[in-house]
Amino acid sequence: MNKTENTQIKQNEEKAEERDLKELLRSRIKDIDSIPTIPAILRPLLHYMEQTVDQIEVQKIVELVSCDESITAQCLHMANSPLFGRTHEVDTVRGAVIALGVRKLRDILLSCLLVRLAPKERWAMDPVIFWQHSFGCALVSRQFARKINYHDPERAYLAGLLHDLGEVVNCIFLPEEFRATVEKACTEQLPFFEAEQATLGLTHCDSGKMLAQHWGLAEELTSVIFYHHDVEQAKLHPVLVAIVSLSDTLCRMRGLGYGFYEPKQTDFLDDPAWRILTREYPHMAEFDLARFTFELDEYTLQVRELVSSIFSKGS
Amino acid sequence: MPCRLRRRWLLRVSDGIDGPLLGSKGAPQLTHGELRMRTETAVPAENWRRLGKAPDPYLQRIRDVVYQVAGIFQSDENLPFLEECARKRMQAVDANSLRQYYDRLTVRRDREAELHRLVGEMNLGETCFFRNPLQLEALRRVVLPAICQDKNRPPCHHVRVWSAGCATGEEPYSLAMSLMETMEAEETLQEWTFEVLATDWNNGFLEKAKEGIYSLHALRHVPPSLQQKCFRPCRDQFQVTDEVKAMVSFHPLNLLEEHSVSWAKDMDAIFCCNVLIHFDGSAQRQTIQRFHDSLLPNGYLFVGNSESLYGVSDNFRLVHFPGSTAYRKVCLQSPAAGVI
Ligand SMILES: C[S@@+](CC[C@H](N)C(=O)[O-])C[C@H]1O[C@@H](n2cnc3c(N)ncnc32)[C@H](O)[C@@H]1O
Ligand SMILES: [Fe+2]
Ligand SMILES: [Fe+2]
Numbered sequence: 001m002n003k004t005e006n007t008q009i010k011q012n013e014e015k016a017e018e019r020d021l022k023e024l025l026r027s028r029i030k031d032i033d034s035i036p037t038i039p040a041i042l043r044p045l046l047h048y049m050e051q052t053v054d055q056i057e058v059q060k061i062v063e064l065v066s067c068d069e070s071i072t073a074q075c076l077h078m079a080n081s082p083l084f085g086r087t088h089e090v091d092t093v094r095g096a097v098i099a100l101g102v103r104k105l106r107d108i109l110l111s112c113l114l115v116r117l118a119p120k121e122r123w124a125m126d127p128v129i130f131w132q133h134s135f136g137c138a139l140v141s142r143q144f145a146r147k148i149n150y151h152d153p154e155r156a157y158l159a160g161l162l163h164d165l166g167e168v169v170n171c172i173f174l175p176e177e178f179r180a181t182v183e184k185a186c187t188e189q190l191p192f193f194e195a196e197q198a199t200l201g202l203t204h205c206d207s208g209k210m211l212a213q214h215w216g217l218a219e220e221l222t223s224v225i226f227y228h229h230d231v232e233q234a235k236l237h238p239v240l241v242a243i244v245s246l247s248d249t250l251c252r253m254r255g256l257g258y259g260f261y262e263p264k265q266t267d268f269l270d271d272p273a274w275r276i277l278t279r280e281y282p283h284m285a286e287f288d289l290a291r292f293t294f295e296l297d298e299y300t301l302q303v304r305e306l307v308s309s310i311f312s313k314g315s
Numbered sequence: 316m317p318c319r320l321r322r323r324w325l326l327r328v329s330d331g332i333d334g335p336l337l338g339s340k341g342a343p344q345l346t347h348g349e350l351r352m353r354t355e356t357a358v359p360a361e362n363w364r365r366l367g368k369a370p371d372p373y374l375q376r377i378r379d380v381v382y383q384v385a386g387i388f389q390s391d392e393n394l395p396f397l398e399e400c401a402r403k404r405m406q407a408v409d410a411n412s413l414r415q416y417y418d419r420l421t422v423r424r425d426r427e428a429e430l431h432r433l434v435g436e437m438n439l440g441e442t443c444f445f446r447n448p449l450q451l452e453a454l455r456r457v458v459l460p461a462i463c464q465d466k467n468r469p470p471c472h473h474v475r476v477w478s479a480g481c482a483t484g485e486e487p488y489s490l491a492m493s494l495m496e497t498m499e500a501e502e503t504l505q506e507w508t509f510e511v512l513a514t515d516w517n518n519g520f521l522e523k524a525k526e527g528i529y530s531l532h533a534l535r536h537v538p539p540s541l542q543q544k545c546f547r548p549c550r551d552q553f554q555v556t557d558e559v560k561a562m563v564s565f566h567p568l569n570l571l572e573e574h575s576v577s578w579a580k581d582m583d584a585i586f587c588c589n590v591l592i593h594f595d596g597s598a599q600r601q602t603i604q605r606f607h608d609s610l611l612p613n614g615y616l617f618v619g620n621s622e623s624l625y626g627v628s629d630n631f632r633l634v635h636f637p638g639s640t641a642y643r644k645v646c647l648q649s650p651a652a653g654v655i
Contacts, residue, residue: 253635263456266635267643290623290633293640294388301392 018201021174025202028173029210041067042113043215049106050218053154056106058097065093065109074112074310075105083139083302084108107157111135114161115310117168124171124179129259132307134161136256139299140247147292148281150243159224159244162217166208166225167192173207174200186260191252193229205229231273239280242273254293255300370394373413377401377433380420384427385434385592386599388621400436404429427595439589439619442482444489444529445536447588447620449638451493454584457636458615459497462583463504465613472506477582477609478513479570480590484524484563485533487513488555490586491562492537492545512579514568521565527555570594570602579609584641588619596627603628607644616642 045064049056065072072093079096080089084104090096097105115131141160145153170178177200185195196203208225217225220237227234227241228248234241246268251257253266268274268289278284374394381397382388389397401416408429410416420430445451454476462474476494478487494509515521528549534542546553568579570590585606591599606616607630616631617639618624624631624642631642 250635253637255638257637261452261456261637263460264636265453265457265461267632268635269632288623288625290625290640291382291388293635294390294621294623298390298392 021177021200022202022206025169025173025207026210029169029207029214032172032211032214041065041071042116045109045113046215046217049110050158050221053103053106056102058094058102061097061102061105061109062093071109071112071116074115075108077310078108078112078306079105081302081306083299083306103154107138107154107161110158110161111138112310114165114168115307117172124175124182125167126259128308128311130164130167131310132303133251133256133258134164135307136251136299136303137161137163137244137247139303140250140296141244143296144247144250144292145243148243148277148284148287150239155220156240156243156247159221159240160247162208162212162221163224163228163244163248164192164204164208165211166204166206169207169211170196170200170204185258189260189262191229191262192258203229231276238276242276245273246271246277250293250296254296256303371398371413373417374398374401376417377413377420380417380430381434382623383626384430384596386623386625386627387434387437387439387592387619388623390621397437400433403436404433407432431593431595434592439592442485442589443533443536444485445538446486446489447639448536449636450586450617450620450641451489453636453639453641454490454617455493455497458584458641459494461613463507473508473510474583475510475512475581477579477585478511479568479585479587479606481513481515481520481524481565482517483520484513484527484555484565485529486586486588487511487524487563487565488527488545488559489537491559492541495545495559495562496541509562511563512582513563513565514570514579515565516567516569518567521567524565527560528552529555570605571598581611582609582614583611584615584617585610586617588617589622591618592622599627603631607631610644612644612646614644616644618642 041064045061048060048064065075075093076090076096078084079100084100084107090099093105096108100108114134115127138157138160142153142157144150145156150156170181181192181195181199184190184199185192188195190198193203193205205226205228209222212222212225220240223234223236224241224244228245231238231242231245249266249268249271252262274284370391374397378389378394378397398413401413405411405413405416408416408419410419420426420433423429459474466472466474474494476490478490481487491509491511494511498504498507498509513524515524529546530552534546534553537545545556545559547556548554570587571594587602587606591602594602603616603624607628610616615634616624618641620639624633628642630645632645634641634643
């Protein structure tokens, strides 16, 4: 057998392995609803809150949330954080709705729901770092969306929060394999999706999409989850994908990244996502990115504080 | 070609070691007391949002004018500090409210002078070693590898960095230490040479810089390994070692005098931190244009933390590194420029 044939066989084997891993993941994801650590109200609440704000009824939220004590507690903890601009202490979910409004409460609830997704032990990633990144990306996406007059900043928040959902999937369903990925990423200071490609042959974009489809998440969220590292390929909702993708990079450049120094230089004007937005919003040409960057630093500290306090409470 | 130019430049620099290369007329002679130390970030008394109190809208407007004119941004978190400074100025100019003071900064004929007095009140004068560690990290881990890769073809193994507005030397020495450390750690850089040109218009500062003696307080951000290697005790203070000193040359230079910077050519990177904020718009633009001329293609310009060149120049592009930013020279003759 000659050398080319040999490599051919090897490549085929690798392809088969990749397929197997994808199949394996797909079959494991089906079991997600029976995992005891994942709160039962997650799915109904997520679906309920995917609606536009004016369709959401306060009473219904209060009912859903009150079913789960620890979510209630965590939600109040967040509602009292300065990040949500609270003006006085709130101690009930209803009080929080009144003080903050449905919109903010929805953000808070979704954030704590997702934090609950993380298995408490044996997580390949540091959950604090992961949630700081996701939460930071949500806030930055919303702020960015507002700045450029994107019509639905709340959508951007949700999309930012969920964009790396696939990392959670990898942690839960491929715990051993993913541990090797994380190690490679940290030692070689690689972006996760590159390390995933090298070690798993699939990325968190693939696994995130599987869960998004299993849960029946909205099309634009699925698009963000799947394309945020390959924006040019996004046929559906490219603007939202671009907003989240840029926010993701900004977070990584401003201390809410993977938890290690990524030795790289980013010229946002060269980023395909930036080009997509410039096409859509001509006023992007005047965007003051330097100032926006400084403004975001305001969040960094508060996001850090909030997420670590959530975790140190052991909830 | 650039290498020859570089050698000529080096000669001129060494020629000038003993006497000032260029006159420094117009430089204010600051007293020693004005060198006083200050903690580097403007530490807010408390956080607005934590207090649950919205900042005064006129304070936010003052923040915006300061940003537009001086190019330095005070985040919400720093607004209490900005207010403190504004209140000091308000007393001096007899303004009764932030609103009145805002008018002072925008309506009156001497508004720009008052704005610079306010910026002066912010007392960004204090400098220290490793004032912006993430900026140095970017230099070491991202910028230097990029520069060295560029310079391998054709080979020219010399890198030079300019600290413009170097004050008493902490910044250029920090640059030298960072470069030295990288050079020692990277085998591929063994045959490279590095030099730092440091300029200021204040001769008193330059004298102190050349002496290189600092208090422990100025060294507080220096990584322990470098504290050991790059300083030696000197009475109850610390002196920069000769090895580090040899990498840095100090010269008086007024950034506002056109002819004075024309010889500073072929720079790979320029650090001009917390200087431009004291200049007015046209002086900023002129200085930036000269920096552009002084830089090699693709060279980098670093400015201070929370300083911005937005609207000052189209010849530079903002680039992000983890935790810091810089401006990269745009070369108009390069093919990519057609797209911009
Ligand atoms: C705040 S210090 C900055 C020191 C150092 N770059 C840092 O960031 O820590 C500003 C320095 O700029 C110098 N400077 C101000 N105007 C200048 C001018 N027109 N030409 C040269 N230097 C000037 C001052 O003498 C002072 O030393
Ligand atoms: Fe991602
Ligand atoms: Fe991400």
